Amino acid sequence: ANIVTLPGDGVGPEVTAAAVAVLDAVAAHYDHHFHFEEHLIGGCAIDATGEPLPAASLDACKAADAVLLGAVGGPKWSDPSAPVRPEQGLLALRAALGVYANLRPLQVHPALAALSPLKNEKLHNVDVLFVRELTGGAYFGAKTRTIDTATDECKYTVAEVERVTRRAFQLARERRKHVTSVDKANVLETSRLWRSTVQRVAAEFPDVKLEHQLVDSMAMLLLTQPGKYDVVVTENLFGDILTDEAAALAGSLGLLPSASLGEAKAGLYEPIHGSAPDIAGQGVANPTGAILSAAMLLRHSLGLEQEAATVEAAVADVLEHGPHTRDIGGSAGTQAVLEAVLAAID
Amino acid sequence: ANIVTLPGDGVGPEVTAAAVAVLDAVAAHYDHHFHFEEHLIGGCAIDATGEPLPAASLDACKAADAVLLGAVGGPKWSDPSAPVRPEQGLLALRAALGVYANLRPLQVHPALAALSPLKNEKLHNVDVLFVRELTGGAYFGAKTRTIDTATDECKYTVAEVERVTRRAFQLARERRKHVTSVDKANVLETSRLWRSTVQRVAAEFPDVKLEHQLVDSMAMLLLTQPGKYDVVVTENLFGDILTDEAAALAGSLGLLPSASLGEAKAGLYEPIHGSAPDIAGQGVANPTGAILSAAMLLRHSLGLEQEAATVEAAVADVLEHGPHTRDIGGSAGTQAVLEAVLAAID
Numbered sequence: 089a090n091i092v093t094l095p096g097d098g099v100g101p102e103v104t105a106a107a108v109a110v111l112d113a114v115a116a117h118y119d120h121h122f123h124f125e126e127h128l129i130g131g132c133a134i135d136a137t138g139e140p141l142p143a144a145s146l147d148a149c150k151a152a153d154a155v156l157l158g159a160v161g162g163p164k165w166s167d168p169s170a171p172v173r174p175e176q177g178l179l180a181l182r183a184a185l186g187v188y189a190n191l192r193p194l195q196v197h198p199a200l201a202a203l204s205p206l207k208n209e210k211l212h213n214v215d216v217l218f219v220r221e222l223t224g225g226a227y228f229g230a231k232t233r234t235i236d237t238a239t240d241e242c243k244y245t246v247a248e249v250e251r252v253t254r255r256a257f258q259l260a261r262e263r264r265k266h267v268t269s270v271d272k273a274n275v276l277e278t279s280r281l282w283r284s285t286v287q288r289v290a291a292e293f294p295d296v297k298l299e300h301q302l303v304d305s306m307a308m309l310l311l312t313q314p315g316k317y318d319v320v321v322t323e324n325l326f327g328d329i330l331t332d333e334a335a336a337l338a339g340s341l342g343l344l345p346s347a348s349l350g351e352a353k354a355g356l357y358e359p360i361h362g363s364a365p366d367i368a369g370q371g372v373a374n375p376t377g378a379i380l381s382a383a384m385l386l387r388h389s390l391g392l393e394q395e396a397a398t399v400e401a402a403v404a405d406v407l408e409h410g411p412h413t414r415d416i417g418g419s420a421g422t423q424a425v426l427e428a429v430l431a432a433i434d
Numbered sequence: 435a436n437i438v439t440l441p442g443d444g445v446g447p448e449v450t451a452a453a454v455a456v457l458d459a460v461a462a463h464y465d466h467h468f469h470f471e472e473h474l475i476g477g478c479a480i481d482a483t484g485e486p487l488p489a490a491s492l493d494a495c496k497a498a499d500a501v502l503l504g505a506v507g508g509p510k511w512s513d514p515s516a517p518v519r520p521e522q523g524l525l526a527l528r529a530a531l532g533v534y535a536n537l538r539p540l541q542v543h544p545a546l547a548a549l550s551p552l553k554n555e556k557l558h559n560v561d562v563l564f565v566r567e568l569t570g571g572a573y574f575g576a577k578t579r580t581i582d583t584a585t586d587e588c589k590y591t592v593a594e595v596e597r598v599t600r601r602a603f604q605l606a607r608e609r610r611k612h613v614t615s616v617d618k619a620n621v622l623e624t625s626r627l628w629r630s631t632v633q634r635v636a637a638e639f640p641d642v643k644l645e646h647q648l649v650d651s652m653a654m655l656l657l658t659q660p661g662k663y664d665v666v667v668t669e670n671l672f673g674d675i676l677t678d679e680a681a682a683l684a685g686s687l688g689l690l691p692s693a694s695l696g697e698a699k700a701g702l703y704e705p706i707h708g709s710a711p712d713i714a715g716q717g718v719a720n721p722t723g724a725i726l727s728a729a730m731l732l733r734h735s736l737g738l739e740q741e742a743a744t745v746e747a748a749v750a751d752v753l754e755h756g757p758h759t760r761d762i763g764g765s766a767g768t769q770a771v772l773e774a775v776l777a778a779i780d
């Protein structure tokens with residue numbers, strides 16, 4: 089299999105290297121062959137080529153079986169009004185790969201419950217899979233700007249809503265068979281289209297229960313009854329906000345992975361944490377989110393379910409027994425955690 | 435003073451009646467005269483007149499010194515695709531009164547910390563005032579719909595951002611002198627206009643510290659460091675989501691008030707809870723949010739600061755010593771809580 093790595097900025101290279109080491113160990117253990125090809129994206133790409141997503145990077149990603157990304161951005165490129173910005177590379181990549189379904193699983197490991205801002209009793213059975221629409225909505229709509237006015241258009245087509253909703257229902261079938269669709273149908277026209285389309289798709293999945301929630305209520309319910317939700321599907325911007333809110337429950341952003349999938353085989357895998365410039369280059373970043381993203385890559389792009397489960401079990405073992413990085417209350421470095429995960433795989 | 439009441443639907447009439455009783459007690463105690471005039475809004479207005487905001491209601495609100503609202507909506511009118519819906523009355527009223535700044539204070543009463551989903555140590559010093567822009571953005575932008583496409587336009591002008599930002603800075607001056615402005619400037623054009631405008635307004639308030647946060651980060655920070663924030667200003671939809679998320683921290687929605695202010699004197703005051711159809715008509719709704727909204731009315735529309743503080747102290751006393759309604763772990767009814775608040779005022 090052909091895997092493109094896009095380490096990016098800040099701690100991106102450190103955590104990506106750890107995830108690659110885990111994939112190498114899986115290849116050795118199960119006798120697979122993974123070929124890695126590294127490319128530029130984000131701030132480092134701007135510095136080297138003037139563009140956040142150089143054509144060589146994009147072409148390689150399109151030809152790959154899967155793409156493993158670290159993080160983009162940092163203080164050097166942080167002016168949101170600059171004409172060229174690191175995040176543009178990420179958004180362009182998502183669009184070009186057509187990865188419309190962003191999967192963000194959330195579980196709270198019992199050994200880390202003390203790190204969560206939520207009370208322990210709220211954390212029982214928290215196991216949510218967010219499916220965020222990733223290539224539509226206000227992120228990619230028309231924008232205008234004059235000296236005294238700005239606009240963003242949020243646009244959705246029925247086809248865009250259908251495909252991400254189908255993916256959510258398919259995933260729910262393999263889980264607890266419950267989909268919660270989140271919108272703001274009492275105010276937004278796109279949300280009314282969203283809701284009626286989801287309702288129609290649900291009829292194809294009579295074995296899965298569907299519930300609608302308004303985004304403001306959902307922001308509250310994620311805190312008051314987080315254990316109640318199975319698969320949560322929503323549009324791009326609502327998903328951005330709700331998945332970060334939910335991520336806070338896990339105790340550290342460094343723990344959480346994501347997978348972005350489309351119709352093509354080449355999925356995009358990245359930890360949900362950012363480039364964390366304050367700790368970049370020190371060898372202390374938590375590699376867990378990146379390693380679990382590699383597990384999702386094994387599962388969703390390479391069809392290697394057993395291998396994915398092996399990596400996840402190894403990570404769970406290390407979360408339970410340590411070593412732990414600083415963000416989760418330990419003092420170990422990236423390398424020590426990686427070595428413990430590698431040892432648990434063998 | 436001339437106060438229009440809009441009890442609305444569900445528990446709206448019960449909690450509005452309690453708030454009016456408190457205002458009557460304040461009038462008697464301080465020798466003021468308040469004149470109340472009741473009008474229709476929401477589902478009950480649709481049933482009676484076919485319209486969610488009849489002209490008679492709107493005219494009365496425009497002529498009033500202040501408007502006290504209960505709640506709108508309920509299962510009878512809950513189809514988001516129906517041509518006439520209760521929420522339209524509320525949105526039309528906000529627009530017609532020009533109440534562009536929605537103030538939502540959040541404090542967590544120590545006696546109720548056990549009800550919060552957040553760990554106790556996170557709740558120390560939580561005292562946030564959200565200032566949500568209320569008459570712009572995607573709520574009021576152009577909408578289109580065809581058989582297979584829908585759009586919502588989010589639009590902001592510099593003038594709209596300036597006025598709500600100034601209000602936020604003025605309020606911060608009376609508090610801990612810290613403003614956090616929330617946007618999504620790495621993706622949205624309206625957020626870039628928002629950020630640069632806020633930055634410019636901040637120069638008028640050199641004694642107030644300004645910080646920018648992205649909305650996704652803020653959704654997380656509200657859980658991990660809620661005690662850090664003083665005044666949080668943001669656009670309409672982000673404010674809708676973040677204030678509901680924050681409200682979960684207080685333990686019950688029934689506790690929280692809001693004030694919506696514009697240039698005109700007539701502010702709009704309402705508890706942040708909804709119509710709660712499941713408990714409507716049973717005399718068990720928590721009147722606290724409505725009573726604290728009446729306190730905000732005294733302060734912001736009538737300029738009666740001492741009277742407002744008296745009501746707030748009475749409510750704090752009842753929260754500490756009871757009686758408590760069911761939503762906050764007690765078994766008292768609306769009337770018992772009201773009587774305790776009235777007794778604490780005298």
Ligand SMILES: CC(C)[C@H](C(=O)O)[C@@H](O)C(=O)O
Pocket residue numbers: 175178179328620621650
């Ligand atoms: C970096 C930013 C553009 C991005 C987004 O908003 O989608 C990030 O927050 C994410 O959630 O992946």
Ligand SMILES: CC(C)[C@H](C(=O)O)[C@@H](O)C(=O)O
Pocket residue numbers: 274275304521524525674
């Ligand atoms: C009822 C609804 C239209 C309203 C809003 O979204 O503004 C409510 O959620 C609120 O926050 O006051």
